[in-house]
Amino acid sequence: MRIPRIYHPESITVGSQIALSDDAANHVGRVLRMTTGQQVQLFDGSNQVFDADIIQADKKSVRVSVQRATLDDRESPLHIHLGQVMSRGEKMEFTIQKSIELGVSLITPLFSERCGVKLDAERLNKKIQQWQKIAIAACEQCGRNQVPVIRPAMDLEAWCAEQDDGLKLNLHPRASQSINTLPLPVERVRLLIGPEGGLSADEIAMTARYQFTDILLGPRVLRTETTALTAITALQVRFGDLG
Template identity: 80%
Template sequence: MRIPRIYHPETLIAHSEIALCEDAANHVGRVLRMQPGQAVQLFDGSNQVFEASITQVDKKSVRVSLGEGVLSDNESPLNLHLGQVISRGDKMEFTIQKSIELGANTITPLFSERCGVKLDGERLEKKLQQWQKIAIAACEQCGRNRIPEIRPAMQLEAWCAEQDDSLKLNLHPRASHSINTLPLPVKHVRLLIGPEGGLSADEIAMTSGYGFTDILLGPRVLRTETTALTAITALQVRFGDLG
């Protein structure tokens, strides 16, 4: 059996004994049905991993004993901020999960003119919490030891207007540039992925006004969730640590 990787939201201290958080305890105790003496691996977002042994399991809690912390840096040299217009159903969850596996550092859910999802207030807050849990689970699975941030949802133009030194990219089916023609080196990218119906003409013009470069992935029309993963993969091959 593969040793489970578990995220702990508080700072871990070598050679201490701790209680796992509620979500982790439920997963270890009820889902995996692990018992005292079995091994787990913990990380706290500091790029360290700790080998640990379960010392106690009961209905509501799991306690573990930690070993020494070991630095384990699996982060890409490319810092990638994905701005994803919220998609329907489980497509958004899929995009978040796979984008993090591919190395995205930050994800901001966006609202645009053609966004088909209506979320606000408590429903939106619950979605954000759910998406952050998906980010944590993706890191536990793929071996990343830093947890990417799922930012609060915002309007498309407000996100585009944010100022930083990133290369700003927007996917467009009639663009004249491809990822392979972008100049080297690049360390920071803001990648905009539109909704299932695409960005409107006014929105595309707006992104250009904020310094976004239109790029083309290829001759075929991709679904929004496929577009995000294809673009991130191509960017990681070109500027990051894939391939």
């Protein structure tokens, strides 16, 4: 069996014995039915991986003994901050999962005029927590050892107004530039992806006031979740570590 990769939310030291988080213990003890003496690999966001032996396991709790640490930096040299106007249902979860696999560094869910998601504060907070768990699971699966943060949801203009010394990009179907025509080098990108109905004319004008550059991905109209992943892939190929 492949050795499971497990995220631990606290700093790990070699030689220590630690109890896995409730979610991790449930996965290891109840889902995988692992037992004493088997191995797991832990990571804590420090760009290290830790080999550990299970020393106690049942359906409610798992304790491990940390044996060794290895530096394992898999982060892209390109820092991408994704501002994604929230989409309905599983589309947002899909976008978060796949963008993290592709190397996005930070994600901010956004509200816009045509955003189809209407949530009260309590439900929105639960969504953010759920999306953070999806981010953790994506890192466990794809081999990343730093977990991107899912920030609290923001209004579109407030996000656009934040200070950022990186390249600011907005996808626009009538833009004259493409990712391939952007000048090198680029180390930081703030990438805005609009809702399923697109940004309004006023919102597009607003992004221009905050020095966002309009770019075109191609001749076809893409769904919001396809747009995000296509743009991230193109950016990673040109400026990051894909291809």
